[in-house]
Amino acid sequence: MKIVLDRPRCEGHGLCEEAAPQLMHLDDEGELVLDSEQVGEADAAAAHAAVRVCPVAALRIV
DSSP, X not given: OBEEEOTTTOOOOXXXXXXXXXXXXXXXXXXXXXXXXXXOGGGHHHHXXXXXXXXXXXXXXX
């Protein structure tokens, strides 16, 4: 499974980072950085939670 970020849509709210800090973080400019696009089974629940909480639907899982 893979997380895909629609960068122009992302507004930097940080809710996804709270849901999955092991997978993503906001940099010093408030831009979302995916630490790894590939998601293992151990992080699948966190990845789905991050996608679910994004208020602008900037994340999806494929």
